[in-house]
Amino acid sequence: MLAGPAWAQITVLDQAQDQMQQEAGTPVAEPAEAETPPPPCGTQPxxxxxxxxxxxxxxxxxxxxxxxxxxxxxxxxxxxxxxxxxxxxxxxxxxxxxxxxxxxxxxxxxxxxxxxxxxxxxxxxxxxTQLEGWFVPGFVAAAHPELKGTAQLRQVLPTLNGGKPVPFISCPLDWACSLINRNLVAALGLKGLVEVIEPENRFAMDRLIAEAVSRKEPFLLYYWQPNAVLAQFDFAALDMGAYDAEAMACLAQQGCAAPRPSAFPGxxxxxxxxxxxxxxxxxxxxxxxxxxxxxxxxxxxxxxxxxxxxxxxxxxxxxxxxxxxxxxxxxxxxx
CATH class of the missing domain: 3.40.190.10 (Periplasmic binding protein-like II)
Incomplete structure (x- = not known):
C-alpha cells in the first residue's frame, strides 16, 4: 500500500496527465454510470x-x-x-x-x-374453492350454536318454526342445483321438515331472501359465491361434509334411487x-x-x-x- 510522498507523487502525475489530455483536445473519460435495471414489468404495458x-x-x-x-x-x-x-x-x-x-x-x-x-x-x-352451499341467517346460527352443518339440521329444524316446515329457498326449477337440492333434502332425511321453494328466476330468488331476512323468519337457502347477497345480509355457511363424486353423480339425476349426502364440487x-x-x-x-x-x-x-x-x-x-x-x-x- 502506498502512503505519504509516493501517493502524492502519483496524484501529481495523474493531474498532469489530465491537463495534457485537455490541452491536446483529448476528452477525459467520465466514470461509467451504473446500468438501470430493467423494470419488473418490462418495457411494454x-x-x-x-x-x-x-x-x-x-x-x-x-x-x-x-x-x-x-x-x-x-x-x-x-x-x-x-x-x-x-x-x-x-x-x-x-x-x-x-x-x-x-x-x-x-x-x-x-x-x-x-x-x-x-x-x-x-x-x-x-x-x-367451495363456492356453492347451504346457508342459514346469522340470527339462527347465533341462537343454535350446535348447528354447524347439514348433519345437525334434522335435530334443529323442528325447533325453528313452531313445528311447521322451515322454508328452504332453493334455485329456479330450470337450474341443475334445484334437482341436486331436492335429492339432498331426501339424503339428509329432511322431508317434511322443510318446504322447498324454487323461485322463477334469480331476481325472484334474491327478493324472497330479502323478504325473509326483513321478517326475521328462520329459513334455509342455497347460494353461491362470490356474491354480494352473502355480504349484504348476515348468513352463516353450513358445513356440508366432504365431496363424494359418486354420490353427487346420483344427486344430479332425476331418478336418484338412493341419494347420499355430499358437498357440492369445488x-x-x-x-x-x-x-x-x-x-x-x-x-x-x-x-x-x-x-x-x-x-x-x-x-x-x-x-x-x-x-x-x-x-x-x-x-x-x-x-x-x-x-x-x-x-x-x-x-x-x-x-
Whole structure:
C-alpha cells in the first residue's frame, strides 16, 4: 500500500496527465454510470383481461392499481369474456393476465393451451374453492350454536318454526342445483321438515331472501359465491361434509334411487398467466402466485359495488387504499 510522498507523487502525475489530455483536445473519460435495471414489468404495458362479470372486473382493476403503485408497471385493462380470453392467451400469449379464469368452463381450450405451454395457472383467484352451499341467517346460527352443518339440521329444524316446515329457498326449477337440492333434502332425511321453494328466476330468488331476512323468519337457502347477497345480509355457511363424486353423480339425476349426502364440487378458479410472464417477468409472476383473495372479502367488494354511485374503479381504488393488510403479502419484496 502506498502512503505519504509516493501517493502524492502519483496524484501529481495523474493531474498532469489530465491537463495534457485537455490541452491536446483529448476528452477525459467520465466514470461509467451504473446500468438501470430493467423494470419488473418490462418495457411494454402489461395487458390484463377485465371479463364481463363484477368479481372479474373488480379483480382486474385491483391488480392494475397494485402493479402500477407497487411495481411501477404500465398496465392496460382490456375487455374480454371467458372463452375468448382463454383462446387468445392460448394462441397469442395476450392478454398477459386473466385474474378470474374458471377452468372447468373452458376445459378443452385450457388443456390445449397448457399442453402447448402458452399459459399456466398462478394462484387460485379466491382462497376457498367451495363456492356453492347451504346457508342459514346469522340470527339462527347465533341462537343454535350446535348447528354447524347439514348433519345437525334434522335435530334443529323442528325447533325453528313452531313445528311447521322451515322454508328452504332453493334455485329456479330450470337450474341443475334445484334437482341436486331436492335429492339432498331426501339424503339428509329432511322431508317434511322443510318446504322447498324454487323461485322463477334469480331476481325472484334474491327478493324472497330479502323478504325473509326483513321478517326475521328462520329459513334455509342455497347460494353461491362470490356474491354480494352473502355480504349484504348476515348468513352463516353450513358445513356440508366432504365431496363424494359418486354420490353427487346420483344427486344430479332425476331418478336418484338412493341419494347420499355430499358437498357440492369445488371449482377451479385461477389467475391465468401467459407462459412468457413466468419466464420474462418473474417478479410479476411471483406477485400473481400470491394474489389469492378470501371469498368473504370479494363478497364485501361486490356489496360495495351495489351501493348508489359506486364504480368498479372506485371499489378497486378503495380496496388498495384501505386493505393493505390483505394485499401486502401479495406484493412481497416489490422494488
Amino acid at each position: 402489461l395487458t390484463i383481461a377485465r371479463m364481463g362479470w363484477p368479481s372479474a372486473e373488480v379483480l382486474a382493476e385491483i391488480h392494475a392499481w397494485l402493479l402500477a403503485r407497487e411495481y411501477g408497471c404500465q398496465t392496460r385493462v382490456m375487455p374480454g369474456d371467458l372463452a375468448a380470453t382463454a383462446s387468445a392467451m392460448g394462441s397469442t400469449g395476450q392478454p398477459a393476465v386473466a385474474p378470474e379464469m374458471w377452468v372447468t368452463r373452458v376445459a378443452e381450450v385450457w388443456n390445449a393451451a397448457i399442453a402447448a405451454q402458452m399459459l399456466r395457472p398462478a394462484a387460485n383467484s379466491f382462497a376457498q 371449482e377451479t378458479v385461477v389467475v391465468a398467466l401467459a407462459e412468457w410472464v413466468f419466464t420474462d417477468l418473474p417478479a410479476i409472476a411471483g406477485y400473481f402466485q400470491r394474489a389469492s383473495l378470501p371469498l368473504a372479502e370479494m363478497n364485501l367488494l361486490l356489496a360495495q359495488l351495489n351501493e348508489s354511485g359506486a364504480t368498479v374503479e372506485g371499489v378497486a381504488e378503495r380496496f388498495v387504499t384501505e386493505r393493505q393488510d390483505l394485499w401486502k403479502s401479495w406484493v412481497g419484496s416489490a422494488p
